[in-house]
Amino acid sequence: MADAAEQLQRIYLEGFELQSFERYPNCIGVLRDGCIALLRSTPDGLEIVGTAGWRMGELMGVLIEKDGRQFFQAKSEMLEATPERLDELRKFKRELEQLLSQ
DSSP states (O other), rough: OOOHHHHHHHHHHHEEEEEEEEEEEOOOOEETTEEEEEEETTEEEEEEEEEEEEEEETTTEEEEEEEEEEEEEETEEEEOHHHHHHHHHHHHHHHHHHHHHO
16 A cells, blocks of 8 residues: 555656646646646555646647547637647656656
């Protein structure tokens, strides 16, 4: 069973920013290079809530497809999911998942 405090310390030491959000009081935000994920504590340690996305102001843009193109969307705001952003998101998710599984 993983210890949430140790997991957060490991994540922080790897260069991720930790942030709390008023609208998600039971989660902690993990951010880096424009990417964001929400984590929640479980009896087995921290887990990612939903899927990681792109930071858009105070919101998380989720990846969507519209008219054959990919975008990050947060409410009515949309941001193009460029190949660079998608690569950064894949790297972010991979590294975060590895840190959570240690």
